[in-house]
Amino acid sequence: MTDALNADHITKVFGGLTAVDDVSLHVGEKELVALIGPNGAGKTTFFNCLTGVGPATTGTVKIGGQEVKKNTKAYKVAQMGISRTFQNIRLFSKLSVLENVLIALTNHYKENFLTAVLRLPAYYKTEEAMEERAKELLKDFDLEDVMYFPAGSLPYGTQRRVEIVRALATEPKIICLDEPAAGMNPEETADLTRLIKRLQTEYGIAVLLIEHDMSLVMNLAERIYVLAEGKLLAKGTPSEIQNDEAVINAYLGGGADV
């Protein structure tokens, strides 16, 4: 069984500042792992290293056992089977929810310029297949009522959901969620918890989760990594982390948002 994600000795340096310092992390197949840490600990920077948005200075990343070579562009990394959501939601806000998902399906359907431009039967066939697949996903996550609405016009919580479904539509091996519960009320957070669980159980996808909301993390994660000041402070099961001296001092103890 290959791991969904292996990150070995990741270091990221900005100018003179080491934002991520020798962090190693792995997420097994269909595993649900959380990465926590105080603000400025380097969590999002680490995500950017994994997804190729801001490649690591040193260290290697493997997605589904396949090594990501140096200078691989973000879209290629995404095609290797890693998908993500963003801390500050990045939907295609003027496009409909359906179109958002259709765009995520881009690489799974072949269409060529000529069939599209000449509207040959092959074009309609692909379009129909894509739409069917997108609608299926949207229905599965109770988004079919809003699928023709511009994504940017939806309530915040729904936008988060759309972003996750869009990430799912790229058929990744692993989804990285960057603070998905930020700004949500308890009810929405509960819905979100169920949704993330489904990614793992129904779709068989590994999840790496950055989150501040402790209840969400403790409920969901099988293992937890704790990052502080760019370094890996601790790792273990939720109960191990809850009882870890260093973690309590650095994070859980002082945090008002526990």
Added chain:
Amino acid sequence: MKKNWKYNLCWLILMVAGFYLINTLMLAGVINTFIENMLVTIGINIILAVGLNLVIGFSGQFSLGHAGFMALGAYATGIMTQTMNTAGGFYLSILVGVVISIVVALLVGIPTLRLHGDYFAIATMGAAEIIRIVINNMKITNGAAGLFNIPQFATWDVVYIFVCLTTIVTVNFIHSRDGRAVISIRENEIAAEAMGVNTTKWKLSAFVLGAATAAIAGSLYASYLQTIVPSTFGIMESINILIFVVLGGLGSITGTFVATTLLGVLDAALQSLGVLRMVFYAVALIIIMIFKPGGLFGKWEFSFKRLLTKKQDGDMKEAGKESK
């Protein structure tokens, strides 16, 4: 799949009807040379503006060098048809213009599409100026004096057909998998990459397709007017095309058609005013932009599908291809 034929048929009928309407008015003498001239100019501008809308409105890359590609097509036709004075030679020259334009668009686009916003604008503007200056100093193009007595193959009907063809190609491209990838770049480039969309490739495709249609417009321009000079294809021409696009609405082909037609008619109507014409034109431009900053149509598209099904599903299948 069957139902789609209905909408496509509607568009076909509209296009044929437009053709016959103009043809009849022409035979009846309602359309005189002046109006024909205006219609052809509008048609050529529509080809240019639709192509530029693809680049700016759909892929979100702010190009200010569209006239450079138009020049390539114009000079390909101007030079070639002087020795190959046949319809075949004319169509071959269009093809050559398109190929040259694609090659130049690749050469310009591959390095500069990395630039963002105004930097890309200024780089494309520079590239177009370089094209113009080179043409201005070559022997085969007859330098600043330009080419004249170019044989006329592009009559109004040829232009009409090309307006329809280039629009169909562009609109069908936009409403395909590839077109959606292009639009996603405009909406959010970082998110598009995270979805596995090869942003460089799709930006470049939109840019190249825009350049190719601009070359076609250039060929038609050269062949219809029979005279071309390099100064026509300067920054002002690129800006004029930009005005059509922004006025109609970035991302609305329907808007491009309406705005280009409106401004074409306005321009012809004010012809007798001389310099004052441009003063009015400028004031109109400022006022329209202040009250309609998203352009006349925003991103709205006319659609037979929506008209016929009356289903409010926001679907944007086939878009504006009304007659000139």
Added chain:
Amino acid sequence: MQTFFQQLINGLSLGSIYALLALGYMIVYGISKLLNFAHGDVYMLGAYWGYYTINYLHFGFITALITAMIVCGLAGVIIEAVAYRPLRNAPRVAALITAIGVSFFLENGMSYLVTSDTRNFPQVIKQKTFDLGGVMISNIQLIILVTTLILTLGLMYIINYTKTGRAMRSVSTDYDAASLMGININHTVSITFALGSALAGAAGVLIGLYYNSIDPLMGMTPGIKAFVAAVLGGIGSIPGAAVGGFLIGLLETAVQAMGFSAFRDAAVYIVLIVILLVLPGGLFGKKQVEKV
């Protein structure tokens, strides 16, 4: 060597004009993020102001220069208030089109009022040429260089050491944050347009003096080159814009001296594209990276 220094002086004189234009363009661009196509036309207005006041009101050079700066500054404030302010929260491209509209309006309005003929700028200062070991430098060239230097230093002082300058810098960094800090945005933007346009007006009078001919369309190309110069130097850097202006002046003069005057503008654009590709932030600017 002699020719080299001669061309250097010619290039610097022309470059001064571009530098003044680029400085004005840059501060306006910095605060409004707008490709202000009308900037070159304000420069044309300055030249015409000089032409009429010197010819008919018998102004001296200094009076003409200062009044031209005031008038052009006012013109800049009016243009901003009428055409750009209503579009501050609109898509940027809409503001760009109004800028083009304003440019058309000024060019054609002037063509209508004063005809599109090229006019000879009055020689308010008698040209004297000094011979520095074979290198000729005229008093007009000296005046241009000195004026540019004084105005550049003045602008740097205003931006770096005055309260207004601090307000300008904060508004160009972040509108919302600046207004939360109690800065009057409209006021600050107006002052910026006034300053930028005043510099353009000064450049207009100087170019009239130097080239001795003016026409209503004279601002088109220099306006665009001013932006090229600002980009070359790096948007956001005052010394950058000045250096960019001088570089373009020198480059044009050098290409011309080598006998390729037809390719003068092409050389400018080639250098621009190369610089943008190698140093995306320009010579003195910082590259903006979008935060994820």
